[in-house]
Amino acid sequence: MLKIPEHQVAGHQAGDGKLGPLVDDSGHFYKPLQDGKRGSRELAFYTSFSSNPNIPDNIRRFFPAYYGTQILEASDGSGPCPHLVLEDVVSKYILPCIMDIKIGSRTWYPQASEDYIQRCLKKDRETTSLSLGFRICGFQVYGGKQSEFWKPEKKFFQGLSADDVRLALRKFVSSNLSAESNLSPASCFASSVYDGSNGILAQLLELKKWFEDQTMYHFNSCSVLMVYEKEKLLKGEASGAVVKLVDFAHVMESGGVIDHNFLGGLCSLIKFISEILECPNDYRNKDCLQDSGRSYDFVGNGIRE
Amino acid sequence: MLKIPEHQVAGHQAGDGKLGPLVDDSGHFYKPLQDGKRGSRELAFYTSFSSNPNIPDNIRRFFPAYYGTQILEASDGSGPCPHLVLEDVVSKYILPCIMDIKIGSRTWYPQASEDYIQRCLKKDRETTSLSLGFRICGFQVYGGKQSEFWKPEKKFFQGLSADDVRLALRKFVSSNLSAESNLSPASCFASSVYDGSNGILAQLLELKKWFEDQTMYHFNSCSVLMVYEKEKLLKGEASGAVVKLVDFAHVMESGGVIDHNFLGGLCSLIKFISEILECPNDYRNKDCLQDSGRSYDFVGNGIRE
Numbered sequence: 275m276l277k278i279p280e281h282q283v284a285g286h287q288a289g290d291g292k293l294g295p296l297v298d299d300s301g302h303f304y305k306p307l308q309d310g311k312r313g314s315r316e317l318a319f320y321t322s323f324s325s326n327p328n329i330p331d332n333i334r335r336f337f338p339a340y341y342g343t344q345i346l347e348a349s350d351g352s353g354p355c356p357h358l359v360l361e362d363v364v365s366k367y368i369l370p371c372i373m374d375i376k377i378g379s380r381t382w383y384p385q386a387s388e389d390y391i392q393r394c395l396k397k398d399r400e401t402t403s404l405s406l407g408f409r410i411c412g413f414q415v416y417g418g419k420q421s422e423f424w425k426p427e428k429k430f431f432q433g434l435s436a437d438d439v440r441l442a443l444r445k446f447v448s449s450n451l452s453a454e455s456n457l458s459p460a461s462c463f464a465s466s467v468y469d470g471s472n473g474i475l476a477q478l479l480e481l482k483k484w485f486e487d488q489t490m491y492h493f494n495s496c497s498v499l500m501v502y503e504k505e506k507l508l509k510g511e512a513s514g515a516v517v518k519l520v521d522f523a524h525v526m527e528s529g530g531v532i533d534h535n536f537l538g539g540l541c542s543l544i545k546f547i548s549e550i551l552e553c554p555n556d557y558r559n560k561d562c563l564q565d566s567g568r569s570y571d572f573v574g575n576g577i578r579e
Numbered sequence: 580m581l582k583i584p585e586h587q588v589a590g591h592q593a594g595d596g597k598l599g600p601l602v603d604d605s606g607h608f609y610k611p612l613q614d615g616k617r618g619s620r621e622l623a624f625y626t627s628f629s630s631n632p633n634i635p636d637n638i639r640r641f642f643p644a645y646y647g648t649q650i651l652e653a654s655d656g657s658g659p660c661p662h663l664v665l666e667d668v669v670s671k672y673i674l675p676c677i678m679d680i681k682i683g684s685r686t687w688y689p690q691a692s693e694d695y696i697q698r699c700l701k702k703d704r705e706t707t708s709l710s711l712g713f714r715i716c717g718f719q720v721y722g723g724k725q726s727e728f729w730k731p732e733k734k735f736f737q738g739l740s741a742d743d744v745r746l747a748l749r750k751f752v753s754s755n756l757s758a759e760s761n762l763s764p765a766s767c768f769a770s771s772v773y774d775g776s777n778g779i780l781a782q783l784l785e786l787k788k789w790f791e792d793q794t795m796y797h798f799n800s801c802s803v804l805m806v807y808e809k810e811k812l813l814k815g816e817a818s819g820a821v822v823k824l825v826d827f828a829h830v831m832e833s834g835g836v837i838d839h840n841f842l843g844g845l846c847s848l849i850k851f852i853s854e855i856l857e858c859p860n861d862y863r864n865k866d867c868l869q870d871s872g873r874s875y876d877f878v879g880n881g882i883r884e
Contacts, residue, residue, distance in 0.1 A: 379839060380684065384709055395700075404689055407839035436834055486846055529741055532850045534684060534712035538843025541791055545837045 275299060276346070281364045283425065284374040284412030284497070285521065288349035296349055296357075303338065303362035304346055306355050312523035313356075317343065319491070319522040320358060326490070333484045336477070336519050338363055363518050369504035371467075373413035373446050374497050374520075377539040379404050381495040383526055394495075401432070402439055406546075407539030410434065410442055411497060416504040418449035443546055446500075464554045466513045467502045468547050474500050475551065477517040478544050485537040492533045494524035498543070580604060583654070586669045588730065589679040589717030589802070590826065593654035601654055601662075608643065608667035609651055611660050617828035618661075622648065624796070624827040625663060631795070638789045641782070641824050643668055668823050674809035676772075678718035678751050679802050679825075682844040684709050686800040688831055699800075707739055711851075712844030715739065715747055716802060721809040723754035748851055751805075769859045771818045772807045773852050779805050780856065782822040783849050790842040797838045799829035803848070 276296040278288045288294030296304045307313030320340040323329065339361035348355040364370045381403060382394035401409040414425035424445070434442070445451065447463040468474045478498075502515040581601040583593045593599030601609045612618030625645040628634065644666035653660040669675045686708060687699035706714040719730035729750070739747070750756065752768040773779045783803070807820040 384704065399689065405834065406836055436836060487850070489850070529710065531711055531741060532847050534843035534847040537846055538839035541842055542837050542839040545792070545794070 276304065278349070279303070279362070279364075281367070281370050281372055281414065283372050283414050291350050293348055293350040293352065293355075296346070297362045297365065301362050301365040302341065303360040303365075304344065304357040305360060306346075306348055306357050307343070308523055315525060316521075316523045317358065319525040320360075323491075328490065330484070332480060336481055336517055338518060338520065363499065363516070363520075364501055367501065367503050367505075367514070369416040369508075371413075371415045371446060371502050371504050373415075373442075373500045374411045375408050375500070375543060376403065376411050376495060376497045376521075377408050377543070378494065378496075378535045379407045379539055380535050381524075383492065383494045383524065385526065386524075402434055402436065403539075406436060406439060407542035408498075410439060413442065413446060415446050415448075415451065417451040418508070422451050424451045440546065440549075444550055447550075462554075463507055463513070464550050466507055467515050469551050472512065472515065474502075474515050474517060475544065475547050477515070478540065478547070481517065481519075482537065482540050482544060485533060485540060487532070489528045489530050489532055492526045492528050492531075493519065493522070493536045494526060495521065496525065496536065497521050498540070581609065581651070584608070584667070584669075586672070586675050586677055586719065588677050588719050596655050598653055598655040598657065598660075601651070602667045602670065606667050606670040607646065608665040608670075609649065609662040610665060611651075611653055611662050612648070613828055620830060621826075621828045622663065624830040625665075628796075633795065635789070637785060641786055641822055643823060643825065668804065668821070668825075669806055672806065672808050672810075672819070674721040674813075676718075676720045676751060676807050676809050678720075678747075678805045679716045680713050680805070680848060681708065681716050681800060681802045681826075682713050682848070683799065683801075683840045684712045684844055685840050686829075688797065688799045688829065690831065691829075705738070706736075707741065707744055708844075711741060711744060712847035713803075715744060718747065718751060720751050720753075720756065722756040723813070727756050729756045745851065745854075749855055752855075767859075768812055768818070769855050771812055772820050774856050777817065777820065779807075779820050779822060780849065780852050782820070783845065783852070786822065786824075787842065787845050787849060790838055790845060792837070794833045794835050794837055797831045797833050797836075798824065798827070798841045799831060800826065801830065801841065802826050803845070 276298055279295060279297045282295070286292070286294045288296060293306055295306065298304070305316075307317060323337065324340045341359040341361075343356050344359050345354045346357045347353070364372065379398065380394075381398055382391045386394075398404045403409045410431055412426075412428075412431065414423070416423050444464070447467045449462045466473075470476065481498075497520050499518040499520050500515070501518070502513040507513050581603055584600060584602045587600070591597070591599045593601060598611055600611065603609070610621075612622060628642065629645045646664040646666075648661050649664050650659045651662045652658070669677065684703065685699075686703055687696045691699075703709045708714045715736055717731075717733075717736065719728070721728050749769070752772045754767045771778075775781065786803075802825050804823040804825050805820070806823070807818040812818050
């Protein structure tokens with residue numbers, strides 16, 4: 275029985291006659307092949323990656339498993355359409371907290387059409403992509419009680435500032451989702467989710483190490499998915515935090531060069547998460563800001579201005 | 580006695596009635612303050628940086644020492660003009676081999692004017708900045724004999740490919756500058772210059788570590804200067820290799836975010852130099868290419884194309 279995914283936080287979504295991915299009960303995620311080059315590029319990536327002997331095992335786990343393609347009735351009723359059969363990365367979670375972060379200060383690439391480049395560039399400048407090297411595209415988070423749940427609408431993610439992003443990364447591991455706690459979210463799950471040898475930060479650092487060296491693929495406009503299990507945290511168990519890379523419609527050959535655009539954005543995200551772990555209680559704490567050098571006074575004007 | 584620098588490889592140069600930097604015999608480099616915001620920003624940067632208690636000593640050495648400003652007769656005869664008084668980083672070298680590499684896939688920044696942004700973007704796309712995360716702006720190198728010397732004209736640096744950049748980074752540490760050796764330069768000084776605890780690579784890695792953490796400055800359109808002493812190498816002594824950052828007319832406040840654009844480009848340069856050390860003899864050696872994953876077959880087309 276195919277159904278619409280319950281826990282999708284970004285990207286094209288099925289339902290209301292729209293084309294989007296489907297899932298089944300045995301942990302598969304069926305992603306319709308996108309039109310034209312996007313679909314063929316994503317398929318080419320999964321085909322290449324899944325049979326590439328140069329991918330270390332510790333890196334392979336950051337990618338959804340790939341089970342080939344299958345022709346299925348499209349979710350928009352447009353008839354049979356080829357779908358990528360992938361691992362449904364959240365199928366085993368009961369209360370999955372999920373954040374989708376598009377990595378890179380540049381989401382376009384030299385080979386794209388001029389029109390596509392200009393549209394991407396505009397969006398990169400309007401969002402935090404350009405300034406932070408990444409942008410949050412969507413998330414859902416369960417609160418301290420099972421009844422609490424927060425999944426902002428698309429509109430929420432337009433025009434976020436650096437501080438909004440800091441706050442979102444804190445809220446994502448907070449036990450208190452109420453509006454009043456906006457300024458100082460109690461990030462009581464920060465260490466369980468972000469820290470430790472199995473935490474998000476350790477996984478991002480492992481990924482970073484690979485990106486410093488790999489010259490096979492350039493992951494343009496690709497997302498890091500951070501997922502953990504709130505159900506387990508509430509029971510006092512380990513968070514089951516995982517990092518996955520998703521969305522490979524714009525992956526390109528590298529020309530023998532590292533993906534410096536992805537790597538730079540990944541390092542920026544790593545720094546944001548590190549700062550939360552350094553000051554888990556209050557991100558506007560002055561001592562914290564000074565330690566991290568952020569309050570340093572540097573005014574870009576002098577003589578002859 | 581002020582004079583025109585003998586070993587400048589990029590940037591505005593004095594002479595023929597043009598405005599440019601001057602040097603004296605006691606190791607000072609006098610850089611005329613550029614017009615408008617550029618000049619004031621570079622001054623603001625040197626003032627801020629030189630008195631910033633949060634700069635570690637091992638990082639400070641990567642920047643030219645700053646001795647204040649001085650009003651001097653401009654080199655273009657336009658009258659008295661304020662100059663930055665800086666350390667002349669090549670004053671003690673007899674046969675300095677120098678390469679100037681502008682770091683970052685993006686040389687513009689959000690605060691700049693639309694006109695400036697478009698001009699920079701165009702140049703970033705026309706050069707290797709976009710694809711490699713850096714571009715070579717100039718270099719000079721002495722060969723195995725003192726009479727051999729290569730300092731390409733500005734034109735040489737337009738339209739370089741990734742392979743041209745690989746070759747230039749090999750030629751920079753080669754003992755053989757002749758044209759016939761283009762395909763396989765004998766990079767016999769590669770390990771003396773790039774490798775070892777005092778080599779260029781170790782210094783770039785130290786700089787990288789700082790850039791992963793520092794959230795004080797964004798070094799837009801800034802260059803890494805790599806310098807070593809050919810005279811010493813020919814005598815069998817250590818290369819005296821140093822890395823310096825120069826050109827701070829576009830340095831900005833960071834907004835509490837790491838300089839992911841500079842960091843990404845720096846990591847790419849590090850990878851290029853690492854590859855030379857892995858295969859010093861022949862960069863088209865197939866085994867080398869396969870080891871580094873560069874020859875991996877990934878074709879971005881599949882069904883529905």
